[in-house]
Amino acid sequence: MSKVKVWDGFIRSFHWLLVVAIATLYFSAEEGMLELHFATGYFTLALIITRLIWGVIGSKTAKLSSLIHSPIAAIKSFKNNEHKAGHGAAGSYMVIAFFILILAQLGSGLMTSDDILTDGPLVKYVSTDTVEFAGWLHHLNFDILLYAIVLHVIAIVIYRIKGKNLVKPMLTGSSEQVSVTEPVTKSPLLAFVIFALCLVVLFTTWGAEPLSYLFS
Template sequence: MTSDVEHPPVRVWDLPTRAFHWVLAICVIALVVTAKVGGNAMVWHMRLGLVVLALLVFRVVWGLVGGRWSRFASFIYAPGTVLRYLRGDHRPGDHFEVGHSPLGAFSVFALIALLLVQVGTGLISDDEIATTGPLNRFVASATGIAATGWHKGYGQWILLGLVALHIVAIVVYKLRGKNLVTPMITGDKPLPADVPATQDGLANRGLAAVVLAACAALVVWIARQGA
């Protein structure tokens, strides 16, 4: 069996996807810290939540128009394919080791979905003390309070659990000789030469900048609803 070291580097993760990944990771850490500190730090908690919303909307759009391996179409698997993967039945053309494997895809979709729920509940939240989300005035008082309960309770702990599983998976893959961190920094993976590279040129990055600007504008508009 040919080792990864003998394979040439292939661009798998485009720059916009890599930037999204690391900025989101930093924001999530900062959100946890500001939530635990509370008080004046909640101002930054709300601001960071809006940044995360812009990032998530960007990632959803980028999952449709981004580089080859960043598109959802490259890692949405049929149930039968997932079962084959779990059985270790890998066939030519599966490309499980290129972008996201079926389990990795589940992790990505679960994190995006839960983060969207967390941001959504934050937008309509009301802690009955000093902090309300910018969209709280559009919902009933009981709804805002219930959203806050989820946001600070089950939602927070499920999210932390998913993040912990994500980190454990990275460590397990590393122990098995597969480095998932470096490719998300450099964008490249050692892969067979017949594996197609993702698009990561100036046109691709320019499109990402336009999409991100539109997402940021949307989030600014949402933030102003609470003014």
């Protein structure tokens, strides 16, 4: 089998920037560095919005529609160790779970208050009960997200033991382990432009304040 490009540059950047962002969000929350937490939160929001748009207009392997599989297909794919380009059926469930968990974490964060000085930017628009619920969800959902990350890494290790190296393609973009002939990736340029636009919009609306604290 020859070397095939399976992940475009945006998907790979999205993945590894997401890993760094989640580590920074955890660290900043634990250390009470809420300006850094907020700024990283907006960065993560820009990442996920772009990823979802790229899931509609982007590469074949980035398509959200390619994540839909029956549970039976998922069980079979895990057993068969199939070699197809893009997420397998079982992996697709994990990816959907990540998108939902990350969106819930971001959405609840925007409505969370530390009850002292710092409010998420949507706190002023919602009731006290909603803020309380969002704070509760923000704590609980993060624990679930952590379990999902552990499970994700364990699954990657299991695939490696079974002879399938998934990490190398997520780093280099290419794989020798799949049998496809037609191109499955597009130029990521448009995705990076959308990402830059999302960053500009988010940081000029909500991000100016945390950034001014961070760099003063």
